Amino acid sequence: MVPSGCYESCRIFNISLQMTYKIGSAIIRFPLPGATMFPEEKLQCEVAIMRYISDQTSIPVPFIYHWGSKESCPLEFGPFIIMEYIEHDSSMYDLLNTLGCPDDARGRLNPDIDEDNLGALYRELASVLLELSKPSFSQIGFLGQIDDFTWEVTSRPPSGVNELIRVGSLPQSSLPSYETIFDSMSSYFEFLAELHIAHRKNQRNDAIESADDCRRKFVARHLFRKLAHERKLTERWEPFDKGSFKIWCDDFRPANVLVNDAKKIVGIMDLEFTYAAPIEFTYASP
Template sequence: MFRGHNKCKEIVVSSQRTGSPSGEFYRYLKGSFNLSLVIKFNDDGAKGVIRFPKPGHTATHLRDEKTTIPVLRVSSWGLTVDSPQRLGPFIIMDFVEGTTLTTLLKQPTETEQDEVILATDVDDEKLDYVYEQLADYMLQLSRLNFPKIGALAKDPTANKWIVSERPLTYNMNELVTVVSKYSTSGWPTAPFASARHFLASLADEHLVHLEAQRNLANSPSDAKRRFVARQNFKKLPTNMLADPKTLRITAVLDWEFTNAMPAQFAYDPPWWLLLLGPDMWLENYLMEKFMVRYEPRLEQFLRALERVEARATQDGDSNGSLLSARMRESWKTKRFWFDYGIRKGFEVTGEERLDDELSEQMEKLVIRKMDQLKAYDAECKARFS
C-alpha cells in the first residue's frame, strides 16, 4: 500500500494503479488549476502523478490518438464519485523529468517576479531545434478538422471524436473567477456551427465584461478605447518540459481548456515567440520595440515550419495550403492582431471612430464606468484602511 500522508492517498493509488501497490510520497506540484502529488513506486522506481481536480483527460486522449505530441501517459482517472471520501475528480499519470522550456530560453532575471522574456543572446541553432519541434506540433494540430466549434468528446458508439457541447475557454473561466457579478446568462448553450457566430459571441462576452468589471477602465479615455474595440469586434511556453542538455521537448502540458476553435486561429503566427505575450509586452514597452524583437524570431520560426512542411511533403503527408504561407498572410494582413485581441478579453482597446448611435452609447457608458470606479475605490478604501 502507498504510504502517503493520509489514508485517502493510500486508497486512491492502491485501488487504481496496476503493478506493485507500494510506494512513497515524493513531492507535490502546484499549478494555476492543479494540485499534483508525485509518487515514487517501489516496483521499478517509476514516478506517477495524481492530479486534482483539473479537467484534461479528454484532450489528452485526443492528442495521443491523433498526433505525435509528447503525451503524459494516463494510467487511470475518475470522477468525484470514484474518489475516496469524494475528494474530487482525479487523473493518475506518468511523471516526466524535465525543465520548463521558458527556463531554458529566458533572459536571466534577478527575481521570480521579473518579466520572462526570450534571451537576446539565445543560440540560433538551439532555437531552430526548439522551433522545429513546436512547428511540427502546430502543423499536426492545424490538420485536425471538426464540423463545429465547442468542447470535444469521444462518441463511444461511433468511436470517433465529436464536438458535443458549448466551448469553455480559458478567458471564460477567468471572467467568472476574477470579475465579481459577471453574468453568464448570455453564454452559449450549444456548439457553434460557424466562426461568424462564435466571434459574435466573443464580442458580446467582451461587452458584458466591460459593463461588469467596475475597475476595468481607469479614466474616461480608457473607457472609450475599450468600448470602441469591443464594438468593432462585434462588427467583424511554461507549459512545456524539455531535456536541459539536448532541448528535446519531453512533454506538452496544460490542455485543460482545449476546444475545437475556428481554423483561422490555427493559421496565426504563434504569439509566444518572445515568451512574454504581446498584451503584457505592450503594457510596458512601445509597439516599435516589440516589432524589432518579434519579427526576426517570427521569420526564424516560419523557416523552421517550412522545413517541417518540406519533410512532411516528402513523406507523402501533404494537406493543401501550407501553414507557413497562411501564417505569413495572417501577419501581413494584421489578422493576427484581430484574432489575438478577440481572445483576450482583459486587453481589448481601440481608437477608431464610431457612428452617431454608438458614440452616444459610448458617452453613457463612460459615465457609468466612472461612477463604478468611484464606488469601487471608495469600497476598497473603507475595507482596507
C-alpha cells in the same frame, strides 16, 4: 502500493502531486479550488483531448491511467486525473529564459542564447503546431470521447470564460449552455462580441481609469460587435466559415513543454483549454 515519496506543485489552475513508487512515478492532479470555475467540465474535456492527441497524433502527452468526478474521489477533494509522470531534464521555458531571471518574474528570452540551439528549439515547437493543425472538425467547441475510437465536438468552447467569471465579474448566466457548440466561424465571433459586451456591463467600477477610458472600452466592444455582425472579421476566411476547424490550445507555451537533455520534446502539458477553433487561430503566426 504505498508511495515512497511525493511533492506538491501548485500551478495557476491545478494542484499536482508526484507519487514515486518502487516501479516508477505517477501524477495525480486536482483543479485548484477558486481558480477553476467549472472543474468537472474542465477535467472531462482535458481527458478527452489528451486521449485524442495521444491516439491521433505523434505529439507526446502523458498517458492517463484513471480519472473521475468529485464523488468518485475517496475524500471528495474534487475531480481528478491520475496520469503518467514523464521523465524530463527541463522545460523549454528554462532553456529559453535569461539566466538568473527570478522565478516570480516574467521570462525574457536569453540574449546570449546560441542561435543554433534557438533554431532547434523553435523547430521542435513548430513540429507540434504543425501536427495539431492536421486534424479537422466540422464544429467549434470542446471535444468529447464518444467511444474508444471516436471523438466529436460535444460542448461549448472555453473562450476565456473561466477568467471572465473568476476575476471579471461576469455572471454565469451570461454563458451559453454546456451543450452549445458553433457550426460557423461567424456565429462564434458574434457570440464572443456579445460576451465581451456582457463582461463590460458587469465589470466593477475600478476596472476603468476615467470616463474617457470607459468610453473607449465601450466603443471598442460595440465596434467589434458591428464588425462581427457584418462578417468583416471573417471575410478573409470566408471559404472556411463552416469549417474545417482545427485544434487550438491558447496555453501552448514553452513552460508547458518538457524536454530531455538532447533538447528534444518529450511531453506537452496543460491542455485543459484546448478545443476545435476557427482555422484563423491556427494559421496566424505564433
